Amino acid sequence: MNVRRLIPTAALAGAAALAVPALTACSGTSSAGAADGRLAVTASFYPMQFLAEQIGGDRVQVTSLTKPGVEPHDLEITPKQTAQLGESDVVLYLKGLQPAVDEAVAQAGVKNTVDAATLTKLDAHGAGGHDHEGAHGEEAGHSEEAGHSEGDGHGHGEAGGDPHVWLDPAKYAEIAKGVGAALEKADPGHAADYRKNTGELVGKLTALDTEFKDGLKNTATRTFITTHAAFGYLAERYGLDQEGISGVDPESEPSPARMKELQERARKENVTTVFFETLASDKTAKSLAADTGLKTDVLDPLEGITGKSQGADYFEVMRSNLKNLQKALGAK
Known part of the structure; x- marks a missing residue:
């Protein structure tokens, strides 16, 4: 197994991404633009997949780039997956966690792409303890x-960002809100459904916190x-x-x-x-x-x-x- 790097997450990608209707999710099936009218969403790995599935519900078809059991940091993207990315309606990933995904997303040129790292504040953490400047x-x-x-x-x-934000339920809830907003914009006809699902998920995450x-x-x-x-x-x-x-x-x-x-x-x-x-x-x-x-x-x-x-x-x-x-x- 390769070194599991806390690769710097580019929190600099800008809050502008919040306004972009992008989201990726995964279910393990291949998504080539959902033919049944659902949004074809591609997620980089499980935490992104879970958000897409919970918020999108039956309105989205979710595909994951990282298969179960694969260590996400070590993921290598196939040409087929890169092509699949290009056919997605929405892509959801976390820049800086998986270099191969970052490169594939850039090559795919999908308009509706959301970098989850822009949806919450990232802090720097090392092996011994944590950085106290970003304490909550x-x-x-x-x-x-x-x-x-x-x-x-x-x-x-440059950003000093630890990408493992989903392990903090409060930060994960912030990302969920951004994902919900992205889906609403990508599929305004079902905005009410996404809003309702987002609210329910955030409520569950708040209870977990x-x-x-x-x-x-x-x-x-x-x-x-x-x-x-x-x-x-x-x-x-x-x-x-x-x-x-x-x-x-x-x-x-x-x-x-x-x-x-x-x-x-x-x-x-x-x-x-x-x-x-x-x-x-x-x-x-x-x-x-x-x-x-x-x-x-x-x-x-x-x-x-x-x-x-x-x-x-x-x-x-x-x-x-x-x-x-x-x-x-x-x-x-």
Whole structure:
């Protein structure tokens, strides 16, 4: 597996994209412009697909560029998929997460294209803790010592953006609103349906945000260790500190210094668990856990749903993540 880069998300793509009727989704079937009158929507990967399906309902035909089980960062686009993109009514993607998709979208020249990275504010997060400048209001009181990061193995580029925004339900809701507006503009005849579906989805995401806030309010520790440093937004939102074993590549070998640092932090912060994920090897997690006497468990970055996922959709997997976090952090 290639290095899983927190490739800089181009938040600079401009809020102008909000006004563009673009959206992509996926269902795994091929979309060559829906012949039955539905909008043909192409999504780059699962979090974008889920929004398109939830908001579009039976008014859209959704296709995903990333098949279930494929690690999104590693995706390579075929000429057939590039051609399919060009036939889409709407394309929804997250610029900076998947370089191959960014290139294909540029080549396809689809008019109705929305970059989800322009629909919410992006922050920079490293392997050790998170950036505090973009903290969200009452959740901003996090330990400053968590700001260190050794060997992230990635750059944040000009925008300094961590693309994993969908793991924060509040930010995901902001993106949902932008997607809803895009579909309304692309298919004004069914705007009322898209508006209604968007409202229902945002309501569910708001309720999920409340579940996380309440469920993680009182815990024995605020620090969690994970192989994939994808949970910066989630940590920031709920006052937690994320510690990535080796930056954003869950299969790379962390340096001895980083391992020692994490062992010391685990003891100091009463960390009980090292998290790994379903789409990547658990080798580094098990190695650190064995050296420190810690347990291992799953924290899913929700980049795709497979038979190994702890849930059938975004909400089920996020609630599994919450349950696993509560157990690991000693929620009271």
